[in-house]
Amino acid sequence: MDTKALWNLSYGVYVVSTVDVDHENRPTGCIANSAMQVTYDTIAVSINHENYTNQCIKKSKKFALSILGEKVDDNIIPVFGFQSGREIDKFEGVKTEKVNGLDVVADSTGYIVCDVDDILETETHTVFLGKITDCGLLKDEPVMTYEYYHRVKKGKSPKTAPTYIEETATEEGLAYKCTICGYIYKGDLTKEPDDYVCPLCKQPKSVFVKL
Numbered sequence: 001m002d003t004k005a006l007w008n009l010s011y012g013v014y015v016v017s018t019v020d021v022d023h024e025n026r027p028t029g030c031i032a033n034s035a036m037q038v039t040y041d042t043i044a045v046s047i048n049h050e051n052y053t054n055q056c057i058k059k060s061k062k063f064a065l066s067i068l069g070e071k072v073d074d075n076i077i078p079v080f081g082f083q084s085g086r087e088i089d090k091f092e093g094v095k096t097e098k099v100n101g102l103d104v105v106a107d108s109t110g111y112i113v114c115d116v117d118d119i120l121e122t123e124t125h126t127v128f129l130g131k132i133t134d135c136g137l138l139k140d141e142p143v144m145t146y147e148y149y150h151r152v153k154k155g156k157s158p159k160t161a162p163t164y165i166e167e168t169a170t171e172e173g174l175a176y177k178c179t180i181c182g183y184i185y186k187g188d189l190t191k192e193p194d195d196y197v198c199p200l201c202k203q204p205k206s207v208f209v210k211l
């Protein structure tokens, strides 16, 4: 089996938002690439059991996809893709539009809002099937593909992403790995200033381990 074939699948990059009914209905959500249209009015999205967004969608029974563009604000993916709504209010300071009671990211190319119609449990992820209740366009900009995220933005995926692939330093020399997002720093991290933060997940130097 050559798992590299899986890398040839195409995806977009989305903020999957919902409401946190246990915290005064505040908005929360995470980054997902594993979303697709499965019928003319149904979207499927796969969310890891460990992600807080999973339990929030199960309670609220609705979710929205904000379809990110290539020029999306640099903070959106680190905050929504590498931190948890258990610990922080991810939408604080994020400009949103309210659609059917859900917050969608204003700095996105468009949105699709769904009511959960059915779920499918796998060992690690819940696949939510959502009936589209509204959708619309926001910014006119090329959409960010998962391939663009990796190739141009040099982005990584955390272990909870279905498409996660373990990365190790293969080149000779010093390297450090961010234990939060998996980012590999090549070189001597000790020479970076004390306030150095991981360029992807914005966590401090202390979360890096030497490889």
Ligand SMILES: Cc1cc2nc3c(=O)[nH]c(=O)nc-3n(C[C@H](O)[C@H](O)[C@H](O)COP(=O)(O)O)c2cc1C
Pocket (backbone or CB within 6 Å): 013, 028, 029, 030, 031, 032, 033, 034, 035, 046, 047, 048, 050, 051, 052, 053, 054, 077, 080, 081, 082, 083, 084, 085, 086, 149, 155, 156, 157, 158, 160, 161, 162
């Ligand atoms: C590019 C990218 C793609 C991701 N795709 C998925 C996905 O499809 N499904 C998923 O469950 N998590 C995915 N993740 C991981 C979640 O966004 C991440 O674990 C997040 O911190 C969960 O936040 P939460 O605990 O607030 O739900 C992805 C992350 C990145 C950066």
